Amino acid sequence: MKRIAIIFLLIALVSTLFTVGCQLFQATSPIPTSKETVNLYNIDPYTLDPALSGDMTSHNYIMQLFSGLVHLDDNLEPAPDIAERWQVSDDGRTYTFYLRHDVQFHDGREVKAEDFKYSWQRACDPKTGSRTAATYLGDIIGAKEMLAGKAQEISGVKVIDDFTLQVTIDAPKSYFLSKLTYPTAFVVDKANVQSGEEWWRHPNGTGPFKLRQWQENSLLVLEKNELYYEEMAKVDFVVFHLWAGVPMNLYETGEIDVASVSLAYIDKVTDEAGPFYQDLKITPELSFYYIGFNTTEPPFDDANIRRAFSQAIDKDKLVSLVFRDMVQPAYGILPPGMPGYNESLSGLDFNIDKARELIANSKYGDVSKLPPITITTMGWGGLVSSELEAIIHEWRQNLGVEVKVRQLEPERFLYHLKEEKDEMFYMGWVADYPHPQDFLEVLFRSGADNNHGEYSNPEVDALLEKAGLEQDREVSLTLYQQAEQKLVTDAACLPLWFGQNYILVKPYVKGYDPDPSGIVMLNKVSIEPP
Secondary structure (H helix, E strand, O other): OOEEOOOHHHHHHHHHHHHOOOOOOOOOOOOOOOOOEEEEEEOOOOOOOOOOOOEHHHHHHHHHHOOOOEEEOOOOOEEEOOEEEEEEOOOOOEEEEEEOOOOEOOOOOEOOHHHHHHHHHHHHOOOOOOOOHHHHHOOEOOHHHHHOOOOOOOOOEEEEEOOEEEEEEOOOOOOHHHHOOOHHHOOOOHHHHOOOOOHHHOOOOOOOEEEEEEEOOOEEEEEEOOOOOOOOOOOOEEEEEEOOOOHHHHHHOOOOOEEEOOHHHHHHHHOOOOOOHHHEEEEEOOEEEEEEEOOOOOOOOOHHHHHHHHHOOOHHHHHHHHOOOOOEEOOOOOOOOOOOOOOOOOOOOOOHHHHHHHHHHOOOOOHHHOOOEEEEEEOOOOOOOHHHHHHHHHHHHHHOOOEEEEEEOHHHHHHHHHHHOOOEEEEEEEOOOOOOHHHHHHHHOOOOOOOOOOOOOHHHHHHHHHHHHOOOHHHHHHHHHHHHHHHHHOOOEEEEEEOEEEEEEOOOEEOOOOOOOOOOOHHHOEEOOO
């Protein structure tokens, strides 16, 4: 999303849940055998419909199965994909895309410009129920009208001929092409979609892999797409072992070739004399983890209360003791490495006395007068992550406030949080593309789909609008920094930390390199004999 991150909590909970009874979900169908097979761990996707997906788990599969006009290159800049080139009008509003002539769906049907118009209009059709179309296609003239049910087509999308697509947006925006790299803008096959409500369980995509097999809670197999128009996959199959146990244990026994490293195993993998150190990869991630406030309801409709809860948390201690310095404390919203990252930003530092003073100066005057407070998080079975337990403990110790936890199943949390949230919620966000708009506007602009806390500040909105239209890059980034500072000062959220990826990769696996958004294009992965 911007993708909604499935937080460290998920890995920890999966490890805990499947330490016992992990044999419950073993594959019942034969796994393809080939020397050119990569074995990975994952969980089931929530959907494989590009128009609906809004979570990293689903994205990781969709990026292998589908594709769009453009993709992000190794520098996270928009680069040609199905569109081999494009032209932009002098006013920066009209893009003319020239499609490749050699792109086919998995079934061999040729991809044409009309397929993109259909795909985007389907995403913007209210009946589809996309929660991402407004964010990633909403700049196109007519998209908002269609999303509102006031139009039958997107007027700003015109098919010039079979391989030429013209797209007009409402204003020149430097990030528009980057938005088209998000799955919502990917092409789907109309006949495939019309084959049934859950057509995406048998997707006819255009990506480097086809879906060969999917047994829920057990196995998902991708097979090389021999018709792929770009870099052909170097492996025949990618086998995902779903919910198969503790990833670290599976890696140690050779059942999977790559494993994410959770906190419980950090000492084991960073021991230079141990067996895993040479396999360890630490890669940067443009991610941001935070506590969101429901700013429309007491007590967090009062900025003093939001600031007090923010200044009662010792982030340095949290990162050191709970995360063992695997992450970096966050005092702002934009992560290091993001254009516009502001080293001089003035954050809300840890200060218990100031936090208590803020509560005294609030409309409540005293913690005893605060209404009951619950934080919404993702999980199962009452297992609360260690970091959230630590945060709640600090609020209890430093402010004298009791905070309850309410867990939602992951799919409900990821796709229905705005309706389901309590007074606070625990969230992570990973960049879709390296632009401050993808964090500041997508998460905090008034009315934005992913503004789950429903924060609204006309001054911030005006700065974000001006920054998005500004053609001078440096001036634009300065405006985004000003908006970020206002969001932090007003405690629009409680920034916690910026993430990194810790993974183990077998020595014979080459090319498994997550980009800063956490995605690995598996067609670049190869198996080399020892």
